[in-house]
Amino acid sequence: MFHILLALADKERHGYHIMQEVDERTEGKVRLGPGTLYGSIKRMLADGWVEETEERPDPEMDDERRRYYRLTDFGFRVASAEAERLARLVKMARSRKLLSKTQVS
Amino acid sequence: MSTSSANTSSSSANGLPANGPPVLKRHAVSTRVYRLLLRFYPLEFRQEYGLHMAQVFRDCCRTADVCEGWSGLWNLWLRTLFDLIRTAPSEHLENLRKENSLMKNLRNDALAFGGCIGIIVIAMVLLNYGRKHDVSTILVVGYALDALITTGVIGNLIVFLLVKVTRLNPFRTALWTFLVVSAAPLLLLAAVGSRIDPQFRFGSVLIGYVASFLFWVGVHWLWSQTRKQPQALA
Numbered sequence: 001m002f003h004i005l006l007a008l009a010d011k012e013r014h015g016y017h018i019m020q021e022v023d024e025r026t027e028g029k030v031r032l033g034p035g036t037l038y039g040s041i042k043r044m045l046a047d048g049w050v051e052e053t054e055e056r057p058d059p060e061m062d063d064e065r066r067r068y069y070r071l072t073d074f075g076f077r078v079a080s081a082e083a084e085r086l087a088r089l090v091k092m093a094r095s096r097k098l099l100s101k102t103q104v105s
Numbered sequence: 106m107s108t109s110s111a112n113t114s115s116s117s118a119n120g121l122p123a124n125g126p127p128v129l130k131r132h133a134v135s136t137r138v139y140r141l142l143l144r145f146y147p148l149e150f151r152q153e154y155g156l157h158m159a160q161v162f163r164d165c166c167r168t169a170d171v172c173e174g175w176s177g178l179w180n181l182w183l184r185t186l187f188d189l190i191r192t193a194p195s196e197h198l199e200n201l202r203k204e205n206s207l208m209k210n211l212r213n214d215a216l217a218f219g220g221c222i223g224i225i226v227i228a229m230v231l232l233n234y235g236r237k238h239d240v241s242t243i244l245v246v247g248y249a250l251d252a253l254i255t256t257g258v259i260g261n262l263i264v265f266l267l268v269k270v271t272r273l274n275p276f277r278t279a280l281w282t283f284l285v286v287s288a289a290p291l292l293l294l295a296a297v298g299s300r301i302d303p304q305f306r307f308g309s310v311l312i313g314y315v316a317s318f319l320f321w322v323g324v325h326w327l328w329s330q331t332r333k334q335p336q337a338l339a
Contacts, residue, residue, distance in 0.1 A: 015157055016164040033188025034158035034165075035146070039196060042154065067157060 001040050003030055005049065005071065005079040012053050012070035015041070041069060049075030131170065131178065136163045139185065145193040147200045214265070217328045221261040224324070228253045248313030249320075252287070256317050260286040264325065279325035287318040 007013060007021035019032050044050045053068045093099050139162045143155045162185065169177035232250040260283045268275045291314045298305040
């Protein structure tokens with residue numbers, strides 16, 4: 001779910017665009033299937049982390065059947081909290097010398 | 106996206122490109138098979154997201170085919186089948202959990218309604234016994250028992266119907282319903298009571314209706330508290 005929140009952090013995207021973004025950011029290590037993607041979106045919509053948007057960033061280049069999603073304020077706070085938690089873990093791992101300098105950067 | 110519109114325009118009624126190149130045919134066949142596989146998901150989920158899942162799969166087919174050819178398509182299918190095996194049962198399980206909580210709510214409602222009926226029946230038996238055997242202690246609370254039965258039958262019926270149909274807050278609904286249901290007969294009795302019965306005492310009737318109001322609102326408050334607990338835990 002965090003990968004989807006990250007993909008939506010900067011702008012609204014439709015399902016396939018989210019998949020591509022996750023794939024690119026993780027260098028192909030995380031590849032979401034349609035079931036995982038829409039199952040997660042369903043739960044995030046129910047929890048109020050994301051919302052559907054009526055605005056279409058580029059209507060001329062787009063299929064109007066596509067649904068665009070964006071983070072809500074609450075979703076943004078959830079993503080920030082998770083990012084901070086992960087950052088604390090990385091800091092802890094660094095202090096225990098579990099990460100090499102190249103991995104840290 | 107322009108490929109998508111070209112694809113759609115050259116498609117036949119069954120979704121296959123009539124005279125399109127073999128690559129497009131491959132995508133269309135894959136998408137059709139995936140659409141069939143979507144039947145493994147619950148109906149509700151399929152209706153909401155099925156179309157979009159198929160659309161995303163078609164886009165993935167196109168990218169995989171363009172970038173990696175047959176091997177890309179093969180890998181995509183393996184990943185998608187694994188995804189389906191993993192996510193379809195979990196969606197069914199989630200639906201099942203929802204139905205269980207609905208059943209639990211219905212059971213709670215039935216128990217609460219049954220409890221109210223039980224209280225009304227006990228009050229009626231008690232009142233009849235007191236009148237028949239002239240038991241003074243029961244007759245003292247007779248006014249409260251009368252009010253308990255009158256407002257209980259009408260008020261509880263209204264409350265349970267309103268809560269089921271409108272999904273209003275159960276406790277607030279009970280509070281306002283019993284306020285109205287208690288106040289209406291009280292005002293009626295205040296207006297005509299002394300004309301019907303020369304021994305009519307408004308003070309006793311007022312105490313009876315206030316006691317009945319507090320009793321029923323208290324019962325509904327307890328019921329709303331027991332309904333809140335499982336939701337808070339979940």
